Amino acid sequence: MxxxxxxxxxxxxxxxxxxxxxxxxxxxxxxxxxxxxxxxxxxxxxxxxxxxxxxxxxxxxxxxxxxxxxVSSVPQAEQVDVTFPLDVRAVVGQGRYGHLGPTRRLRPADHEAVENALARVGLTALADRTIAALSGGQRKRAFVARALAQExxxxxxxxxxxxxxxxxxxxxxxxxxxxxxxxxxxxxxxxxxxxxxxxxxxxxxxxxxxxxxxxxxxxxxxxxxxxxxxxxxxxx
Ligand SMILES: Nc1ncnc2c1ncn2[C@@H]1O[C@H](COP(=O)(O)OP(=O)(O)OP(=O)(O)O)[C@@H](O)[C@H]1O
Ligand SMILES: [Mg+2]
Incomplete structure (x- = not known):
């Protein structure tokens, strides 16, 4: 810069x-x-x-x-729209969008990257919850997991x-x-x-x-x- x-x-x-x-x-x-x-x-x-x-x-x-x-980003908490009805696994899956093939579907390697990222931030047990149903700190970890999955x-x-x-x-x-x-x-x-x-x-x-x-x-x-x-x- x-x-x-x-x-x-x-x-x-x-x-x-x-x-x-x-x-x-x-x-x-x-x-x-x-x-x-x-x-x-x-x-x-x-x-x-x-x-x-x-x-x-x-x-x-x-x-x-x-x-x-x-490039991947974790926004400041106040900038995050937490009302969108996505579960944690889907938010982390967004990190894989740049890797998808012509089908635009997550493939086994993508799912594996998502599960790995969830495990690394300790959110596996909460992966089915909506992002709105997480605490502030858990939500931060979900966005860090999305960044990890993106590689x-x-x-x-x-x-x-x-x-x-x-x-x-x-x-x-x-x-x-x-x-x-x-x-x-x-x-x-x-x-x-x-x-x-x-x-x-x-x-x-x-x-x-x-x-x-x-x-x-x-x-x-x-x-x-x-x-x-x-x-x-x-x-x-
Ligand atoms: N959307 C906006 N409209 C008008 N002014 C803004 C806007 N966003 C930030 N500012 C102003 O720009 C300046 C820099 O803000 P910025 O958000 O970059 O600071 P920051 O270092 O991230 O602060 P914080 O530690 O509070 O997050 C501040 O004076 C702030 O009031
Ligand atoms: Mg700031």
């Missing part, structure tokens, strides 16, 4: 933001409420059109990357740990590390600074819609950097 600006009407949500997130690494996005984390992820997904700058994902445009099913090259997760208990957070953290070790580019917005070292190879600190530091968690968590992001300005 180079010099990317995102506006919602008069609000500048992202202000000439630069970010490089390489394959094989987990990059965390941190910053106060309103600092621009979700807007950055939406720009990477092609869900908002930047008012300036360039976004390249897996070598091409965000839209093309999505069309090729090379995408790029994973964009918006606060996957919000409302998730410690064991589930540890499970998701381990899964994301495993995916990065397998070559995926993983970008995760999070408010959990304590878990940053275990989760991420690098952390990008956002403030006022800009990436003000992008370095190892150890460097980014230094007091002088945290003051820049959390001590000044506040919400806009």
């Amino acid at each position: 180079r010099g990317v600006t995102v506006r919602y009407g008069d609000v500048v949500a992202l202000d000439r933001a630069d970010l490089t997130a390489p394959a094989g690494r987990v990059c965390a996005l941190i910053g106060t409420n309103g600092s621009g984390k979700s807007s950055l992820l939406k720009a990477a997904l092609g869900l908002v059109r930047p008012g300036g700058g360039t976004v390249t994902v897996a070598g091409t445009t965000p839209r093309e990357t999505r069309r090729r099913a090379r 995408a090259d790029v994973l964009l997760l918006d606060e996957p740990f919000a409302g998730v208990d410690r064991p589930s957070q540890d499970t998701i953290t381990a899964l994301l590390r495993e995916l990065a070790d397998g070559g995926a580019c993983v970008v995760v917005a999070t408010h959990d600074l304590a878990g940053l070292g275990a989760l991420a190879d690098t952390a990008a600190l956002l403030a006022g819609g800009r990436v003000v530091v992008h370095d190892t968690p150890e460097v980014v968590l230094r007091p002088e950097n945290l003051v820049r992001a959390f001590g000044l300005g506040g919400e806009r």
Whole structure:
């Protein structure tokens, strides 16, 4: 991402933001409420059109990357429509759409990938429930399972740990590390600074819609950097 600006009407949500997130690494996005984390992820997904700058994902445009099913995302909880009447297994099965053949039906290998993903997030027993009938944390795990089943090259997760208990957070953290070790580019917005070292190879600190530091968690968590992001300005 180079010099990317995102506006919602008069609000500048992202202000000439630069970010490089390489394959094989987990990059965390941190910053106060309103600092621009979700807007950055939406720009990477092609869900908002930047008012300036360039976004390249897996070598091409965000839209093309999505069309090729090379990117998968876990949206922030507030952005999820939980009223749709799909069961958990069907939601995870959506991750396989980019893999389907001409029949557009899930084949044995697809079903296997779905069951594996459900098992890895510990949702096998709840797979027949509708997504609306899950708790907030279970729902998060269902969307992580969908991303796993997709076997995408790029994973964009918006606060996957919000409302998730410690064991589930540890499970998701381990899964994301495993995916990065397998070559995926993983970008995760999070408010959990304590878990940053275990989760991420690098952390990008956002403030006022800009990436003000992008370095190892150890460097980014230094007091002088945290003051820049959390001590000044506040919400806009
Ligand atoms: N749809 C929208 N319309 C108008 N302004 C918006 C919209 N979405 C976000 N904003 C504004 O853009 C700025 C950045 O918001 P964004 O959602 O990217 O922040 P964030 O870092 O993800 O915050 P949080 O930690 O609360 O999720 C904020 O000032 C916010 O109020
Ligand atoms: Mg957000």
